[in-house]
Amino acid sequence: MNFTVVNKNISVDNVRVTDVASSAIFLVGDAETISLSSAFDTPPESLIIGPFVPLARA
Amino acid sequence: MLKRTSVVKNMKVINLGLSSILEIGDSYSIKPRSKVWALQRQFELFYGDEGHFRDPVFTRPLPKPDFDEPVHFVRYNESPTIKVNNIFVTAVAVSSVLHVGSTQLIDSESRVKHIRQLLHGQKDNDE
Numbered sequence: 001m002n003f004t005v006v007n008k009n010i011s012v013d014n015v016r017v018t019d020v021a022s023s024a025i026f027l028v029g030d031a032e033t034i035s036l037s038s039a040f041d042t043p044p045e046s047l048i049i050g051p052f053v054p055l056a057r058a
Numbered sequence: 059m060l061k062r063t064s065v066v067k068n069m070k071v072i073n074l075g076l077s078s079i080l081e082i083g084d085s086y087s088i089k090p091r092s093k094v095w096a097l098q099r100q101f102e103l104f105y106g107d108e109g110h111f112r113d114p115v116f117t118r119p120l121p122k123p124d125f126d127e128p129v130h131f132v133r134y135n136e137s138p139t140i141k142v143n144n145i146f147v148t149a150v151a152v153s154s155v156l157h158v159g160s161t162q163l164i165d166s167e168s169r170v171k172h173i174r175q176l177l178h179g180q181k182d183n184d185e
Contacts (some may be wrong), residue, residue: 004134006134006136009148010140013142020155025154026155028145029064030061030062032163033162034126037122038153039168039169041170042172046171047173051176055108057145058104
């Protein structure tokens with residue numbers, strides 16, 4: 001596969017970001033390879049309603 | 059190949075945490091990793107030794123794309139600069155990267171297990 005990119009003038013005045021989180025990037029520049037992975041686990045059993053017993057310990 | 063230069067006049071970041079990177083200048087390879095075991099209780103009660111990282115969300119390999127695809131990449135940088143006047147970021151967290159400059163590879167992973175514990179409520183609503 002052939003892929004050609006022509007980068008012309010780029011000029012940005014103002015950027016406002018609230019949050020960059022969970023394997024995210026904010027990049028001002030060039031990159032060859034970017035690989036971002038994120039796993040978030042909150043299954044039904046992660047909502048516990050009842051007395052505050054300690055959870056599994058290490 | 060003529061490399062591009064990033065020009066940022068003004069940058070303000072309030073908070074940087076949990077395996078995050080703020081890089082000014084070029085880099086070669088950035089690989090942040092983070093594991094978070096989060097427990098929210100309806101009122102403050104923490105034993106200090108709870109939790110472990112043996113759950114599948116922390117151990118299972120994350121699927122990743124292949125990078126060995128044969129691509130003939132040609133880039134013409136007609137303008138040698140990327141200009142930004144002003145950047146404001148409130149927070150960077152959990153394996154995230156704020157980068158001004160060029161890089162070769164960014165490979166980031168974050169794994170989060172989030173548990174909520176409530177004192178009252180209807181139990182028959184869930185499951």
